Amino acid sequence: MPTVTATFRFYEELNDFLARPLRGRAFGCACARDATTKHMIEALGVPHTEVELILVNGESVGFDRVLADGDRVSVYPKFEALDISPLLRVRERPLRTIRLIADAHLGGLAQLLRLAGFDTLYDNHFADDEIEALASSENRIVLTRDRELLKRRTITHGCYVRALKPQVQLREVIDRLDLAGSVHAFRLCLSCNAPLRRIDKTQAVGRAPEGVLERHSQFVTCDVCRRVFWEGSHWQRMRTLIDSLVPEQATQLDQVDQVDQVIKTSKPS
Template sequence: MSPAAFTFDRILTPLLPLALRGHTVVRAWAASATFKHAIEALGVPHTEVGRVLVDGRAEALEAVLPVHGHVTVLGVEPSLPAAPLHFLCDAHLGATARLLRMAGFDTTYDNNYADAAIEALALADDWIILSRDRELLKRRGIRRGAFIREREPQAQMREIVARFRLADAARPFSRCLECNVPLRLLSVEEAAGSVPPRVRERQHLFSTCDVCQRVYWPGSHWARMNALLAGMLAPQAEDGAPQTAERILRSGSAGA
């Protein structure tokens, strides 16, 4: 058994057991233990680790622990993920999955997914796994993911936007909130048979989901959702105000 001294970035310390926070952690590990094994045994999923340094020298997470040296574990630097930019929310984040879809992000959610199924999907299709379950995020097959610290959906959304630098990638109201598929713009004539007469008289921008056949338009409910998104996405439009329905729809997104 070889002892190793670990210091964790401040952003990672809340993931450690209370007794280990705020100071160097010294533990003895088996000779074959990797950095991943040791860090996750202390409570930090590998999805939260940015860099691992031994006496200032970068080491791979899968490398075997050294016999000597001080290990510094740094948190992930916020950045926009490489393609494919799609998210899988576990059972704890159903409301947040809907907010991600509202912002235009490819997001799947099913509260019946078992951990093994989530890992298999992540491994096969490189989903970004969002979860409040640290044990799930420690699974080896999950390459990309994030442990969501906040508990309230809007706060979770703001956390996700900041973690993955999503503001500029957002395409509000471009996906069906129920089916997650991209919406298709409709002409007034195409929408006529699917919306109430008063809506046809007042609106001229429509979109539809080709799976569930829902028709969307920028009515009062859309305005409330637009204001909600404005508080979760940053930066705002260049003029400092949320984008209007016309600007969003004409730029290729769809109303709701």
């Protein structure tokens, strides 16, 4: 089958996905006739979910642009400082509600995202097909360290997580998805991803240790796992983590509702 040759240049962190000889420079690449920008970008190793803007011969295009011989293709990640609003982004719009789904390797990150108040599905038995289906049906952003998962056709929003430690991963995801303004800490159960509900101290009797009942007056529960939460010994460490992400908002939350800031758990009854 006849081929065409196009010149590609990837920018910033997109180079991390390329073979080393191709990073940080323009290079020619043979393309199948009728190949689209999306097909060639992913064939070179870059998941489409990491791409924010594509220019072909200086013109902003979408993923469905068919490449022609001699085309020059520039591929960009999310812009932090440059306003590209007059140009065509490769996605029609951001997701209206932030919902996430994490793959099997990101259990620690999933818990910290729940701590920060983000609806995050996680099960270490999720197969890639299940993640793809849930992401599509529930409009969820896929978080993964598996670039092949992000190349799946129906996954429109995703984030390749580069960091290895959960706390660093949390900072990375908050920054890359611009989530700092949406943090509402200590609202979700870390185990179940369900909303926490305030209960009277009397309802915590038998579900929390006697010493805890003596020292604390505010409690919440998860209606799924029935654990009781209160401001325990781990609270300050978690509070410090949230403050480091969004210090101004964290202070406001302290003033609004202390009862939501509970992270230590008892055994379920």
